[in-house]
Amino acid sequence: MSRFLSPRFAALEAYTPGEQPRDQQYIKLNTNESPYPPSPEVFERLNKDEIERLNLYPDPEGKVLKEKLAKLYGVGKENIFLSNGSDDILNFAFMAFCDEERGVAFPEISYGFYPVYADLYHVPHVKIPLKLDYSVDYKDYCGIEKMVVIANPNAPTGMEIGLFEIEEILKSNPNHVVLMDEAYVDFGGASAVGLIEKYPNLLVSMTFSKSRSMAGARLGFAIASKGIIEDLEKIKFSTNPYNINRLTLAAGEAAVDSDGYYKDNAKKIIATREKTVEALKALGFTVLDSKANFVFAKNNKITGADLYTQLKKKGVLVRHFEKEKIKDFVRITIGTEEQMEVFLQKTTEVLAQR
Numbered sequence: 001m002s003r004f005l006s007p008r009f010a011a012l013e014a015y016t017p018g019e020q021p022r023d024q025q026y027i028k029l030n031t032n033e034s035p036y037p038p039s040p041e042v043f044e045r046l047n048k049d050e051i052e053r054l055n056l057y058p059d060p061e062g063k064v065l066k067e068k069l070a071k072l073y074g075v076g077k078e079n080i081f082l083s084n085g086s087d088d089i090l091n092f093a094f095m096a097f098c099d100e101e102r103g104v105a106f107p108e109i110s111y112g113f114y115p116v117y118a119d120l121y122h123v124p125h126v127k128i129p130l131k132l133d134y135s136v137d138y139k140d141y142c143g144i145e146k147m148v149v150i151a152n153p154n155a156p157t158g159m160e161i162g163l164f165e166i167e168e169i170l171k172s173n174p175n176h177v178v179l180m181d182e183a184y185v186d187f188g189g190a191s192a193v194g195l196i197e198k199y200p201n202l203l204v205s206m207t208f209s210k211s212r213s214m215a216g217a218r219l220g221f222a223i224a225s226k227g228i229i230e231d232l233e234k235i236k237f238s239t240n241p242y243n244i245n246r247l248t249l250a251a252g253e254a255a256v257d258s259d260g261y262y263k264d265n266a267k268k269i270i271a272t273r274e275k276t277v278e279a280l281k282a283l284g285f286t287v288l289d290s291k292a293n294f295v296f297a298k299n300n301k302i303t304g305a306d307l308y309t310q311l312k313k314k315g316v317l318v319r320h321f322e323k324e325k326i327k328d329f330v331r332i333t334i335g336t337e338e339q340m341e342v343f344l345q346k347t348t349e350v351l352a353q354r
């Protein structure tokens with residue numbers, strides 16, 4: 001830290017992203033990326049013509065992409081906000097919809113960025129424990145009189161809450177934004193998007209990073225009432241109007257045009273997930289019920305930290321969190337069938353030595 005940093009940020013603890021190692025080729029099951037490449041349409045779209053236009057700024061409103069997304073999700077284009085990854089939406093939402101007086105509540109075990117944003121903006125936050133079975137108890141959020149942020153499906157557990165529960169949270173907090181982070185919704189979860197007309201306080205965030213194989217392009221979007229979208233636009237146009245670059249916008253348009261390709265990939269990932277869950281259970285793992293492209297699993301024979309280290313030595317990267325309540329677990333992103341076979345083989349080898 002230099003002596004120039006404002007004391008406002010002195011105690012801030014930044015988010016630690018999952019490892020992106022360059023030292024060797026790993027089977028990378030640690031940051032919930034898709035194992036499949038972008039669609040052929042995306043390859044075609046990112047051509048010489050597109051590169052030639054890089055001298056020009058991108059459309060700060062992303063009109064074409066907004067129209068395509070609006071059509072796909074059955075909403076108006078005034079209900080869509082585009083962002084540089086969905087982290088951008090979270091950042092803007094914490095900046096815009098809560099403050100020192102209006103706090104925020106989120107699950108104690110969830111996406112590690114939520115408390116960082118809360119600290120960044122000096123927002124008092126309540127971390128609500130999960131139930132003993134690691135699920136979110138919606139009743140804890142009803143009438144809480146704060147902004148509510150829930151990843152659904154939750155990370156790193158993969159578990160989801162239903163639309164009935166979400167409606168109860170929305171109804172009981174009419175004066176606060178309820179942000180449903182649906183980064184993983186395309187792997188079998190139920191989206192809350194259909195509720196935006198009924199609930200002006202609902203903000204749904206989604207991403208191209210997972211089911212749409214574009215984590216490296218940084219593209220996210222939010223769906224909400226016109227008012228909430230206007231607020232987010234205000235923040236975006238007060239910070240960085242060109243927050244989505246030209247190539248990413250073009251790739252996003254091509255990706256929405258090839259929605260069927262990504263739906264098929266999501267189906268494949270779900271099928272691989274179910275096979276992996278069965279295989280892990282057969283190896284003695286406890287596996288939480290996942291609706292995401294990852295599973296959260298533990299085995300009494302080995303600690304989470306040890307399993308992570310031993311798998312890394314064998315060229316397989318999974319994610320381990322040091323937090324007391326989940327330190328026995330590892331989070332395993334679902335890769336291709338072949339990658340998961342190697343993962344299971346290496347896991348079997350590690351367990352055999354215990």
Ligand code: PMP
Binds near residue numbers: 208
């Ligand atoms: N929400 C959750 C729950 C996540 O796990 C992630 C991925 N790290 C994000 C949002 C952000 O993803 P991105 O910025 O790539 O859209």
